Amino acid sequence: MNAAAANDEAAFRAEVxxxxxxxxxxxxxxxxxxxxxxxxxxxxxxxxxxxxxxARGGWTGLGWPKAYGGRGLSLERQVIFHEEYARAxxxxxxxxxxxxxxxxxxxxYGSEAQKRRFLPRILDGxxxxxxxxxxxxxxxDLANVQTRCRLDEARGEWIVxxxxxxxxxxxxxDWIFVLARCEPGSKGSKGLAFLLVPxxxxxxxxxxIRQLTGSCEFNEVFFxxxxxAADHIVGRPGEGWAIAxxxxxxxxxxxxxxxxxxFGHELELVVAQARASGAADDPAIRQxxxxxxxxxxxxxYNALRMLADAEDGRLRPxxxxxxxxxxxxxxxxxxxxxxxxxxEGRLVHQDEARRRLQQVFFFSRADxxxxxxxxxxxxxxxxxxxxxxxxxxx
Amino acid sequence: MKLALTEDQALIRATAERVLAEASTxxxxxxxxxxxxxxxxxxxxRIGAELGWCAxxxxxxxxxxxxxxxxxxLLLEQMGRRLACLPYFATVCLAGQLLAQAGRESARARxxxxxxxxxxxxxxxxxxxxxARRAGDGWQVSGxxxxxxxxxxxxxxxxxxxxxxxxxxxxxxxxxxxxGLRRTALQTWDLTRRYAALVFEDVTLDAAARVDDPARLxxxxxxxxxxxxxxxxxxxxxxxxxxxxxxLAYTQNRKQxxxxxxxxxxxxxxxxxxxxxxxxxxxxxxGAAAGAAAGAPTAVLACECDAAKALASETYFxxxxxxxxxxxxxxxxxxxxxxxxxxRAHAGRHWLGAPERLREALAAHLLEPxx
Ligand SMILES: Cc1cc2nc3c(=O)[nH]c(=O)nc-3n(C[C@H](O)[C@H](O)[C@H](O)COP(=O)(O)OP(=O)(O)OC[C@H]3O[C@@H](n4cnc5c(N)ncnc54)[C@H](O)[C@@H]3O)c2cc1C
Numbered sequence: 001m002n003a004a005a006a007n008d009e010a011a012f013r014a015e016v017x018x019x020x021x022x023x024x025x026x027x028x029x030x031x032x033x034x035x036x037x038x039x040x041x042x043x044x045x046x047x048x049x050x051x052x053x054x055a056r057g058g059w060t061g062l063g064w065p066k067a068y069g070g071r072g073l074s075l076e077r078q079v080i081f082h083e084e085y086a087r088a089x090x091x092x093x094x095x096x097x098x099x100x101x102x103x104x105x106x107x108x109y110g111s112e113a114q115k116r117r118f119l120p121r122i123l124d125g126x127x128x129x130x131x132x133x134x135x136x137x138x139x140x141d142l143a144n145v146q147t148r149c150r151l152d153e154a155r156g157e158w159i160v161x162x163x164x165x166x167x168x169x170x171x172x173x174d175w176i177f178v179l180a181r182c183e184p185g186s187k188g189s190k191g192l193a194f195l196l197v198p199x200x201x202x203x204x205x206x207x208x209i210r211q212l213t214g215s216c217e218f219n220e221v222f223f224x225x226x227x228x229a230a231d232h233i234v235g236r237p238g239e240g241w242a243i244a245x246x247x248x249x250x251x252x253x254x255x256x257x258x259x260x261x262x263f264g265h266e267l268e269l270v271v272a273q274a275r276a277s278g279a280a281d282d283p284a285i286r287q288x289x290x291x292x293x294x295x296x297x298x299x300x301y302n303a304l305r306m307l308a309d310a311e312d313g314r315l316r317p318x319x320x321x322x323x324x325x326x327x328x329x330x331x332x333x334x335x336x337x338x339x340x341x342x343x344e345g346r347l348v349h350q351d352e353a354r355r356r357l358q359q360v361f362f363f364s365r366a367d368x369x370x371x372x373x374x375x376x377x378x379x380x381x382x383x384x385x386x387x388x389x390x391x392x393x394x
Numbered sequence: 395m396k397l398a399l400t401e402d403q404a405l406i407r408a409t410a411e412r413v414l415a416e417a418s419t420x421x422x423x424x425x426x427x428x429x430x431x432x433x434x435x436x437x438x439x440r441i442g443a444e445l446g447w448c449a450x451x452x453x454x455x456x457x458x459x460x461x462x463x464x465x466x467x468l469l470l471e472q473m474g475r476r477l478a479c480l481p482y483f484a485t486v487c488l489a490g491q492l493l494a495q496a497g498r499e500s501a502r503a504r505x506x507x508x509x510x511x512x513x514x515x516x517x518x519x520x521x522x523x524x525x526a527r528r529a530g531d532g533w534q535v536s537g538x539x540x541x542x543x544x545x546x547x548x549x550x551x552x553x554x555x556x557x558x559x560x561x562x563x564x565x566x567x568x569x570x571x572x573x574g575l576r577r578t579a580l581q582t583w584d585l586t587r588r589y590a591a592l593v594f595e596d597v598t599l600d601a602a603a604r605v606d607d608p609a610r611l612x613x614x615x616x617x618x619x620x621x622x623x624x625x626x627x628x629x630x631x632x633x634x635x636x637x638x639x640x641x642l643a644y645t646q647n648r649k650q651x652x653x654x655x656x657x658x659x660x661x662x663x664x665x666x667x668x669x670x671x672x673x674x675x676x677x678x679x680x681g682a683a684a685g686a687a688a689g690a691p692t693a694v695l696a697c698e699c700d701a702a703k704a705l706a707s708e709t710y711f712x713x714x715x716x717x718x719x720x721x722x723x724x725x726x727x728x729x730x731x732x733x734x735x736x737x738r739a740h741a742g743r744h745w746l747g748a749p750e751r752l753r754e755a756l757a758a759h760l761l762e763p764x765x
Contacts, residue, residue: 274761280757286761287750287754287757290753290760293701293756293760294701294756298675298678298681298705299677300681301397301678304677304681305677307397321669321673321674325674379659379662379663379666381666382662382663383662385669387642388657389653389654
């Protein structure tokens, strides 16, 4: 990297940091370090206002092309943004599903009309999205979705019937993208459609599911004659699986890079607690602290390798290990955090430091379940990266 | 910082891969293990004289190519993968680095060019200092070093000593045939790496035998030690990769219950876990090397290299164990290669700092009260 580019990047970093300092203040100050995984029900209304604050500052759609209202920034700059955002304690992003999953999918596969209709409202923080993939009988085996949809030609609308489950933030969302079966009797990944469905309508009911943590981040979503416009389908009927998989490809995107700052902050909290509680004198705890620090470095370098790969536009097979690595690292950090708390760990704490550690401990159990369970990740690595024989499929 | 290989770096790796695939086969490794010298003398001549591998990361001013720790790591990874039996590590990664980091100008000019050219087999030990007494202009050195890598075959031993009556260390170049130096080759389980016990009984050395620059010795030692750990980590990474490759080949070929054992999920998952650990280790090793290449300050370098060595040691040993297990009965035989890796992984784990010790050092650093 030449000196001019390095200067530019440093200036950009300073700009992000400065903006965050100035704006994550006043009424937004209480959002610092809040709303992350396991803490999504913290002040959702204020966090949506924060999304609009970000939008006014020009901090949404950083990687989106300019033609669609994005800023077309390089990967390096996006990483810098995510790092500084996390360093400043930026709250968990309410607009994450729209901005990092659906938006890029629409940009790649949506019609012009869909782009004009949906993208601006993702960018300005006025509409929020939920992901309607999993069903009671379609989890790891996602292709087994049974939710049905049919086109009512007369009214020019899709009619949707069925049930989704584990739908994060559906109760705070305006829209949901739904993977549904449009060809009756079809099986597996064939005959599916990818629909955009408004949540606020009589045909949709949402029932929160209480999580292990006691809070309600995910929901059951029931579709009973729910309707959406005929042209709110991405791709053609029958192409739903391809679109759904492409969307998951964006999940491994660069926002996971900022995640490390966040993880780094959590490790600092664990270290501080270990010092305070005296756990830092225990040789076994010290070994685990060091192990955790090593893992943090590994994730940083994983990310830098991934960035280098992304230059030529395709991820190498090695990229398949990242989800498995970070989720298991995080789970181990959670166990370390709770062990550092010792006897205090079994009591519910409200003070920020200890509450956070318990949150890491409990919520990190979900990390190895959503976005592909550990076992599914290992299958993927074995089959796609190592070329071993595929699992039998029903 | 980006972790991408430049074209030149990719070429270095590809060349090493090609040369060693052909020259350091299982049969060749076993021949070297059985030989008196313990290494492949032809290959050693070739990498020194033709391929310039010894020169790679040594300073240009002393006959090196002036490339960075990153290129060095790429090469060592391939050596580890092929279990290359060579006096390379001791000569270049121990002695060469120690001189480059802590040597005085005249000593660097005297010793580095032959090392870079592959004309000298050297070794170094910097863990347990000997005792040095001033004798006129020169020195008398005494003491015992329990295990020195390639200690019996090296031409010159670079040994650290504490100066009697002074709170200072000194580094000496001791010729293998110095009167009073007794070298006893040790029997090792891992026959791909030889160690010797060295006893120094009033070894008399002249003033020029002292090779350190006293102003740089303490810091240089720490840097050299960090580089040595990184180098070993790179070898271990390559070894772990070889274990996965052996296992993939074997399990896809071996049939039980009418199917390849690689089609059983229990086997697939263990191969996948190996890959996860290996890629994590590769990230750590490459990241530490890139930091070193970019001139990381000593304290940072030490942490990064300790982390790399701790992780690589665990990964290699774990992968070697998995390779052995997933080979079944043949994994327990002398003739199949998992045992070679298993022994080398074990031996390396406890060399240059076991993971437990390195992690303890990292923890101490991490827990230091914030300034
Ligand atoms: C906090 C959280 C948020 C979520 N948010 C959303 C969301 O917003 N939208 C959405 O659509 N989904 C969401 N999910 C759902 C998530 O994607 C699924 O839980 C996940 O895919 C697993 O499916 P399942 O729960 O049906 O488990 P199952 O598939 O029934 O798995 C149960 C166990 O069997 C194992 N298993 C299954 N198949 C195999 C196999 N072939 N080989 C080996 N082992 C196997 C699994 O690894 C697991 O351990 C969320 C989940 C959580 C925990």
